[in-house]
Amino acid sequence: MIIVTGALGQLGGDVCRILKEKKIPHKGIDKNDVDITSEKEVISFFEKIDFDVLIHCAAYTAVDKAEEEKELCYAINAKGTENLARVCKEKNSAVIYISTDYVFSGEGEMPFEADDEKSPLSVYGKSKYEGEKAVMSLCEKYFIVRTSWVFGEQDRNFIATMLRLSETREEINVVCDQVGSPTYSSDLADLITQMAQTEKYGIYHGTNEGFCSWYELAKKVFEYKNIPMKVNPVTSEEYITPAKRPKNSRMSKSSLLKAGFSLLPHWEDAVERYLDKK
Template sequence: MKVLVTGYTGQLGYDVVQEGIKRGISMVGIGREDLDITNEAEVCQYVQRVNPDVIIHCAAYTAVDKAEDDKETCWNVNVLGTKFITTVAKKVNAKLMYISTDYVFDGKGREPFREFDKPDPLGYYGLTKYEGEKIVRALLEEHFIIRISWVFGINGHNFIKTMLRLSETRNELNVVGDQYGSPTYTFDLARLLIDMIQTEKYGVYHASNEGFCTWAEFASEIFQQANKDVRVNAISTEEYPTRAIRPKNSRMSKQKLNDYGFEPLPKWQDALKHYLNELAQEVK
């Protein structure tokens, strides 16, 4: 099996490639310096040359605030890029896995969103990711669409690294306490995705570590586990205005993972512990 992974320089793409290599799978990881996914001819030529059995499409424009102003770039990467990747996947008869997001939902209510609930994005980033989902569904009958949330991994920037950096100079922080979701450790997620592509259990899935929390609760747990003496004050979304509206409810049901026999990811607190150990090893 040969697997092509776009977005290799990001958190998830990097860990997916590492996981595949560990299992003896032929992995080809590419970043934007290797391939411009917004160039149709280039995408077609490159993918046909690699001729993969599976494409895991992690590459995306994910700067949610910038997306509100740089709509053209966001559309080109998330919509056109996905269209070109999906089209050539069909041409070379490769399985396609498209990585989507909790931002496709409107964030209303308190119940976890189910895999079949109708998306209704609040911002432009979420809109483009949903458009990508629709393209994948329209062009390929057999596909995986994986919605993820609150991602953290060893390769790249994330909330945990930001909190740890701030803890070096601050002993008190205001963190949003009315947005709920599930942190997702790319090391754990990568194992699930590699398991999944070796099956024909196609469809839409929600994948994140088990359990829900707010950003403020997440921050408190980070400081507690990292032995940092930082006080966290939970504030409202309105007290921390951002260019793009954040969904207050990013809880997602993972019922389909269970129904199809996939192993649930560990609890987010356990994932955090593993990740902090991984960060400590990097420093040594």
């Protein structure tokens, strides 16, 4: 049996859908079932449930707001993850913890390897790294899967925002000096459900293939949808946000390949499949 946290979220929703399609026994849970920040709630919820793998997709994901809501962000991403990791340890179950490119500093231009130094720039990135450390210190059977720039059917993502803005605007400024990999939630969910059926524990990077800037992603969206929009490239210094974001979010897939998992499709292919549904 597989437990999926954050089942009403973007990624957790897709993981549950794919498990259902594959007829793999699972139970999706969200905040209304158990608040993961409460150790007491977590312990009593899992008392009567046995499971083999916990896919932990629940998180505090409001990157900019986290700079103000530091305590809540840590309560969910660090303490919440620790509470779940303890349950997994006690039940000798495996955990798949979804993490982020934001654990890295973003320096240089080379893709980060799974075990490269972590140096998060934001509260969100730091809290997710604390979650990684809790999983690594408490559990023996763990996967850490770092992803980036996720978009999915729930339309709470950069691409959906671009499409929404195109209804009222003819010109837009988009950051051109942050480079990473857009990732289709459904492609990532497929990889995660494959992992859940193996014992190939380890630290992986799970993103669609290839790299681009937010500016290039925006251009791709408007070109593919034939939307006339003037996209102006701007630098991170010109487009200030509360949370500092890494300029280099490239992540290497060498551990994925070494373990024999297939790489996800190229990001452009993923964006086209997503846009075809719009």
